[in-house]
Amino acid sequence: MYLYGASGHGKVVAEVAEEKGYHIKGFIDENISKTTLLDYPVIHEPPSESIDIIISIGNNRIRKNIVDQNTLFTYVTLLHPKSSISKRVDIEEGTVVMSGVSINSAVSIGKHCIINTNSSIDHDCVIEDFVHISPNAALGGSVYVGEGTHVGLGVSVIQGIRIGKWCTIGAGAVIISDIPDGATVVGNPGKVIKVTEL
Numbered sequence: 001m002y003l004y005g006a007s008g009h010g011k012v013v014a015e016v017a018e019e020k021g022y023h024i025k026g027f028i029d030e031n032i033s034k035t036t037l038l039d040y041p042v043i044h045e046p047p048s049e050s051i052d053i054i055i056s057i058g059n060n061r062i063r064k065n066i067v068d069q070n071t072l073f074t075y076v077t078l079l080h081p082k083s084s085i086s087k088r089v090d091i092e093e094g095t096v097v098m099s100g101v102s103i104n105s106a107v108s109i110g111k112h113c114i115i116n117t118n119s120s121i122d123h124d125c126v127i128e129d130f131v132h133i134s135p136n137a138a139l140g141g142s143v144y145v146g147e148g149t150h151v152g153l154g155v156s157v158i159q160g161i162r163i164g165k166w167c168t169i170g171a172g173a174v175i176i177s178d179i180p181d182g183a184t185v186v187g188n189p190g191k192v193i194k195v196t197e198l
């Protein structure tokens with residue numbers, strides 16, 4: 001398999017793939033100054049044949065653009081063996097779950113998400129495509145997170161909250177009311193400081 005994105009985040013994703021026993025052929029990255037990462041070669045254009053890929057780029061919009069532009073890729077899903085995932089969880093292709101994550105019963109997680117180190121997602125949450133749940137974030141039960149939203153480091157979201165699409169929830173925020181599409185939110189309690197038109 002190849003990892004698309006030779007970044008710091010790429011190193012972490014590569015180690016999940018290694019833990020799962022994948023044979024990593026290398027990284028793909030458009031930056032021609034990058035030639036190796038973690039002793040793997042970096043190539044600068046995707047191979048022409050159909051290949052197994054995980055996109056190892058933290059930016060949610062860039063992950064979506066890569067998916068939209070590349071139809072030949074087959075996406076793998078990487079679940080760290082030291083994560084705790086209920087057997088009643090649905091996780092779609094291209095998503096990576098890092099070490100220490102807990103995902104409880106009846107959760108649904110979309111495509112190309114990052115469920116980052118030590119985050120926790122309680123029962124009945126719905127996480128749409130291209131979401132990033134950052135390290136140590138905690139979602140209570142029945143939280144909805146819309147497409148492309150970034151939930152920052154250490155964020156807490158109380159149960160039953162609906163967060164819109166392409167939002168940014170700043171590090172350490174505490175979310176106690178619903179958040180509209182495109183909003184940037186910071187603080188405790190979380191306050192909207194900006195809304196971007198989608």
Ligand SMILES: CC(C)(COP(=O)(O)OP(=O)(O)OC[C@H]1O[C@@H](n2cnc3c(N)ncnc32)[C@H](O)[C@@H]1OP(=O)(O)O)[C@@H](O)C(=O)NCCC(=O)NCCS
Pocket residue numbers: 116134135151152153168169170171172173184185186187193
């Ligand atoms: C919320 C965030 C996106 C704002 O970034 P930004 O748009 O560049 O905004 P600025 O840094 O200009 O800050 C705007 C205001 O919000 C405040 N602010 C920014 N981030 C904040 C945070 N996390 N909590 C509380 N206040 C915050 C700033 O102090 C500033 O306040 P002021 O106007 O009174 O001076 C960013 O600070 C953040 O928290 N990103 C998440 C990082 C993260 O979790 N990364 C995960 C890595 S795996």
